[in-house]
Amino acid sequence: LSQLFRPLDLLGMVYRTIRQGVIDMASMFALIDTPAEVVDAPGAKPLAIAKGHVRFEGVRFGYDPGREILKGLDLDVPAGSTLAVVGPSGAGKSTLARLMYRFYDVAEGRITIDGQDIRDVQQASLRAAIGIVPQDTVLFNDTIGYNIAYGREGAGRAEVEAAAAGAAIAGFIERQPEGYDARVGERGLKLSGGEKQRVAIARTLLKNPPILILDEATSALDSRTEAEILDTLEAIERGRTTIVIAHRLSTVIHADQIVVLDGGHVAERGTHAELLRLGGVYAEMWARQAQEQDEDVPGASEGALA
Ligand code: ATP
Numbered sequence: 001l002s003q004l005f006r007p008l009d010l011l012g013m014v015y016r017t018i019r020q021g022v023i024d025m026a027s028m029f030a031l032i033d034t035p036a037e038v039v040d041a042p043g044a045k046p047l048a049i050a051k052g053h054v055r056f057e058g059v060r061f062g063y064d065p066g067r068e069i070l071k072g073l074d075l076d077v078p079a080g081s082t083l084a085v086v087g088p089s090g091a092g093k094s095t096l097a098r099l100m101y102r103f104y105d106v107a108e109g110r111i112t113i114d115g116q117d118i119r120d121v122q123q124a125s126l127r128a129a130i131g132i133v134p135q136d137t138v139l140f141n142d143t144i145g146y147n148i149a150y151g152r153e154g155a156g157r158a159e160v161e162a163a164a165a166g167a168a169i170a171g172f173i174e175r176q177p178e179g180y181d182a183r184v185g186e187r188g189l190k191l192s193g194g195e196k197q198r199v200a201i202a203r204t205l206l207k208n209p210p211i212l213i214l215d216e217a218t219s220a221l222d223s224r225t226e227a228e229i230l231d232t233l234e235a236i237e238r239g240r241t242t243i244v245i246a247h248r249l250s251t252v253i254h255a256d257q258i259v260v261l262d263g264g265h266v267a268e269r270g271t272h273a274e275l276l277r278l279g280g281v282y283a284e285m286w287a288r289q290a291q292e293q294d295e296d297v298p299g300a301s302e303g304a305l306a
Contacts, residue, residue, distance in 0.1 A: 038102050038123065046125035050114045051079030052210040052241040054100070058109035061099060069095055071264030072109070077241055082254070084246040086285065087261035093245045097213045100243070102126055113211070131209035135216065137200040139191065144173055144199070145180030151203030159206060167202035168232050169195060194225035201232055212242045216251065226250070249289055258282065
């Protein structure tokens with residue numbers, strides 16, 4: 001009788017494999033937000049990372065013709081330093097991350113890493129050099145161990161556990177009866193926003209990229225989770241060139257450089273102290289935030305800037 005059922009088992013397995021493939025594809029597209037349209041230039045070489053010095057030089061870009069989002073942007077992020085980008089919703093902050101990852105090419109100007117125009121290097125090498133911790137982490141319908149290991153192909157269990165510890169999520173995982181084999185998703189563990197972000201941080205720790213882009217979550221995190229995440233982020237930012245798309249005051253204050261993006265231009269740039277002294281847009285955002293915190297507006301995200 002078991003002979004009779006074997007083809008059905010096989011069919012079931014094929015079905016499950018295909019279904020998982022479809023889920024993975026759907027997750028990937030949600031993750032990258034857009035299908036990759038950009039291709040390697042003929043003869044493109046791998047990116048040669050010396051230190052991770054990132055520059056935007058006169059970058060102009062728009063998604064649709066006739067609606068320019070960035071109108072000639074200059075940024076200089078020295079190797080190992082942290083740049084925080086703030087500005088109103090729709091100013092183009094997340095667009096910077098998409099351009100760096102080369103989901104789109106700039107219309108004018110260039111983006112360089114250690115002097116190499118990112119359009120001249122192999123995309124795979126560019127993307128291997130950049131770690132992104134997105135606002136909303138997409139988790140696969142699989143085990144939590146798999147979701148972390150996804151950061152680097154071939155990562156072993158010990159490395160996954162070390163990354164989980166670094167991202168302050170190891171304790172949470174160890175408390176699950178099935179540990180790293182606990183499934184996440186619809187029929188498994190439901191993770192909070194903060195826990196998902198820590199999974200993303202663990203993935204990034206495994207990937208160990210020289211350049212880091214953090215797209216901070218706008219949604220409110222409770223202050224304990226926020227403090228834990230900030231500590232973890234500080235640990236992964238060390239020694240890496242970091243661009244933070246910042247919504248929280250707490251991350252902005254310590255950045256080496258803050259840029260206020262508005263109307264396609266850099267409206268202000270400087271350190272937290274310099275921008276406060278300037279008494280412009282940034283100082284105003286800061287005062288408004290501080291006031292909101294004082295008033296303890298229900299549902300207001302702690303220290304949110306945008
Ligand atoms: P927020 O703080 O709300 O996240 P942001 O500063 O990160 O905003 P972006 O996501 O960079 O803003 O978007 C900049 C502008 O580009 C917005 O007006 C947005 O509507 C537009 N935009 C973003 N993605 C696309 C897209 N794929 N196609 C067309 N327009 C887009």
